[in-house]
Amino acid sequence: MASPEDTPVGRRLQLVKHIIIVCSGKGGVGKSSVSTQLALCLRATSPTARVGILDVDLTGPSIPRMLGLDSHPVHQSSDGWVPVYADGSEARLSCMSVGFLLKRKEDSVVWRGPKKNAMIRQFLSDVRWGELDYLVIDTPPGTSDEHLSLVEHMAPVRSRISAVIVTTPQAVALLDAMKCLSFTRATSIPVLGLVENMSGYVCPCCGEITNVFSTEGGEEMARREGLQFLGSLPVDTELVSLLDAAEPDDQASNAVLAEGGSPHSFRLLELYEKTSTAPLFRAIVERIMNGLSAAESRE
Numbered sequence: 001m002a003s004p005e006d007t008p009v010g011r012r013l014q015l016v017k018h019i020i021i022v023c024s025g026k027g028g029v030g031k032s033s034v035s036t037q038l039a040l041c042l043r044a045t046s047p048t049a050r051v052g053i054l055d056v057d058l059t060g061p062s063i064p065r066m067l068g069l070d071s072h073p074v075h076q077s078s079d080g081w082v083p084v085y086a087d088g089s090e091a092r093l094s095c096m097s098v099g100f101l102l103k104r105k106e107d108s109v110v111w112r113g114p115k116k117n118a119m120i121r122q123f124l125s126d127v128r129w130g131e132l133d134y135l136v137i138d139t140p141p142g143t144s145d146e147h148l149s150l151v152e153h154m155a156p157v158r159s160r161i162s163a164v165i166v167t168t169p170q171a172v173a174l175l176d177a178m179k180c181l182s183f184t185r186a187t188s189i190p191v192l193g194l195v196e197n198m199s200g201y202v203c204p205c206c207g208e209i210t211n212v213f214s215t216e217g218g219e220e221m222a223r224r225e226g227l228q229f230l231g232s233l234p235v236d237t238e239l240v241s242l243l244d245a246a247e248p249d250d251q252a253s254n255a256v257l258a259e260g261g262s263p264h265s266f267r268l269l270e271l272y273e274k275t276s277t278a279p280l281f282r283a284i285v286e287r288i289m290n291g292l293s294a295a296e297s298r299e
């Protein structure tokens with residue numbers, strides 16, 4: 001039988017310890033922001049942790065924007081694509097997205113299934129990820145061609161893949177999250193747990209959390225389906241302004257870097273650490289890491 005290293009994807013991902021697919025049934029529930037926070041927090045778990053983030057939301061790539069890397073060029077080397085390092089020469093947070101390949105960030109990707117499939121195969125087999133502790137994959141909403149392509153192409157590294165499902169508390173989002181769960185079950189991908197995003201609203205004046213939508217729907221779904229409930233995150237105005245207004249990696253940022261200043265992702269992380277969501281997300285990451293360790297010890 002062929003070993004995983006005999007395939008292009010297996011060879012590329014040979015040194016990637018854990019692959020975490022972030023998915024949601026419904027659009028706009030915060031999948032990309034959860035993926036970004038996950039990558040930032042995993043990187044911060046140790047001074048040597050290396051994390052990659054792959055954005056396969058081909059028609060709506062948000063990761064470059066959220067990491068402040070808009071319009072960053074991607075370089076080809078003789079050994080494939082070099083990912084964009086959000087933390088400059090530290091190279092502990094590498095990122096790849098179709099967003100880097102668009103001429104202008106306003107351009108849209110109008111591709112049929114086969115072209116999307118080819119792009120995903122290329123992301124998995126042609127990017128020089130190198131050694132990574134975690135590869136976080138942000139997916140489009142629903143269970144689309146992109147999800148099927150991912151699962152098919154990553155068959156050689158199947159034992160290292162797990163998923164995190166993101167939902168909001170509304171019934172309609174929970175119903176779609178169930179479809180996402182069915183997909184993971186049909187494709188035998190273990191689910192690390194469920195995150196309920198935009199669970200309530202944090203008042204910027206007094207910090208009081210008000211439940212805007214119905215409450216505890218995610219927790220109840222997790223209980224019912226035998227999933228780990230990873231935690232809930234409130235609507236946080238500081239977080240949205242941080243991720244939506246992430247400073248592009250423009251000349252000014254490069255000048256800061258040239259003068260020995262903090263690379264952008266460090267500044268993002270520094271600022272992120274001050275949001276009211278950060279401690280909640282750290283608890284989520286701890287549960288994810290415990291889930292990964294438990295799965296490893298069962299192998």
Ligand SMILES: Nc1ncnc2c1ncn2[C@@H]1O[C@H](COP(=O)(O)OP(=O)(O)OP(=O)(O)O)[C@@H](O)[C@H]1O
Nearest residue numbers: 027028029030031032033141198234235236240243
């Ligand atoms: N907890 C939160 N508090 C405040 N704003 C949030 C929160 N989570 C996400 N957002 C904001 O909501 C918007 C949508 O989030 P995001 O792009 O992460 O969702 P998505 O599920 O990836 O969307 P899509 O379906 O388009 O891929 C973004 O502007 C993001 O910054």
Ligand code: SF4
Nearest residue numbers: 203204205206207208
């Ligand atoms: S939660 Fe308190 S401080 Fe915030 S808007 Fe309401 S009343 Fe004002």
